[in-house]
Amino acid sequence: MPDHAHGSRADRLRDAGYKLTNARLTVLQVLEQSGGHITSTELLERVSAADPAIGRASVFRCLDLFTRLSFIRPTYIDNNVTPTYVLMPDGHHHHIICNACNRVIEFEECHLEALTKELEERLHVKLTGHLLEFYGLCENCCIEKAVTADE
Amino acid sequence: MPDHAHGSRADRLRDAGYKLTNARLTVLQVLEQSGGHITSTELLERVSAADPAIGRASVFRCLDLFTRLSFIRPTYIDNNVTPTYVLMPDGHHHHIICNACNRVIEFEECHLEALTKELEERLHVKLTGHLLEFYGLCENCCIEKAVTADE
DNA sequence: TGAGTTTAGAGAGTTTGTATCATGTTGAAT
DNA sequence: ATTCAACATGATACAAACTCTCTAAACTCA
The missing domain is CATH 3.30.1490.190 (Ferric-uptake regulator, C-terminal dimerisarion domain)
Structure with missing residues (x-):
């Protein structure tokens, strides 16, 4: 398992009763390195590059979860197909x-x-x-x- | 061509240089009768019911156009698949x-x-x-x- | 009326997100 | 440390949503 910065979002995840799995921590890390705006497609690519073992479904599950926890929020910028997820620091x-x-x-x-x-x-x-x-x-x-x- | 209420949005559409076509006016009417929140799927159904001759692509083209004109704005409510379009009165x-x-x-x-x-x-x-x-x-x-x- | 421009419709095709289920991992209690 | 139950994952097939392309129609303006 790769190194992960265990910042405040990981803490909030744990405190809310969710397990700190490799998939979740990796997605979190990629989101935090994204500069604030990222589409699901870009996220999938970068997560896959960081750890090819992480599956498609898990990435989408993370997006749902992090949205419910108000870490991120989906919004439309370019078109009506792919939302852009914005970090809400x-x-x-x-x-x-x-x-x-x-x-x-x-x-x-x-x-x-x-x-x-x-x-x-x-x-x-x-x-x-x-x-x-x-x-x-x-x-x-x-x-x-x-x-x-x-x- | 069915009756249409020619309100201020139709005026804004014309003033911005767009033609007042049957497809656009029908989509506008359905949006205005939607109570403020509607998904693309619901919109497609209702537009089709109002005028079966209007095609799928035109409805999506209207959504794009009306978004650019700030008549509506897509946002995610229930899930990550279909955005809900909110009217911005x-x-x-x-x-x-x-x-x-x-x-x-x-x-x-x-x-x-x-x-x-x-x-x-x-x-x-x-x-x-x-x-x-x-x-x-x-x-x-x-x-x-x-x-x-x-x- | 006729040329040019904008818009529409059809439908196949692409992309994006989901469901299912067997397997693996996590965290806590012992 | 070990064990265990619940939680989470990955693979893949599936479904839904949106777009592209092309031809035809409608509108505008001279």
Whole structure:
């Protein structure tokens, strides 16, 4: 079994009652090295490269599990076939998707702590994470559109 | 050609340079009658019921187009196969997804106007919509978990 | 009316995710 | 350390979802 960094996500996995198996730790490691955005296809390739013994089904099982634990969240960026899984480092993630070129611009601040608390109290729910997505045009595509309109 | 309500979305479609075809108007109508959440499979069925002449590919082309125009946004609720498309009535939509039972709780207020404006100015982007998703446990699932932990 | 452009429909083909089940691994109790 | 039961895995066949390609139709504008 290869070396694994046993970070806080592995701890959370164990604390939630799940076993720390090779497949889960490898998938977690690949996700963490992905830079925050990865599709299932890319993930399958990289997991397979890291350990060819890990099967297809296990990778998908991990994606389900990690989604339920709010480690990641599937979202659509390029097309309607493959979701992109985004890491939610502290339980949350925020980005802007350009509707013209599909570029993703990430940003940090969301100021949603107050809303989170208010919703928890009013609706009696327990919130573990959130994803905030804005849609529109990025700087380049704004300029291109303006140029085209001038012609 | 069946009757269609020519609301503001049809206007936006035309204003963006797209033709108001029967397929597009029918898909739009079904989406608007869907109550805000619909999967591609359900949409295909209902469009087919409304007008059997409309083909599969056209429905998916509409979903792509309407997503680019921020009429709708695909998101994962139940599983990793079929996304659910949510209507974004005024360009935005907000909900809570229960990680245990997949129930969706919608809420209205998001207080994101200020952040939208700030991002537009700072990053020189033009934002047309947003989706805010919270994840966690709904009231019922909170209770069940507490009961299980007591045993 | 006629040329050019956009859009549609059909259906096969590709890709992505799932179900099943026998086997292997994990973690805890002894 | 050893053992055991529950949990998790891997292989593969299967099913579902989405796309591609091509031809035909509809719409636009002169």
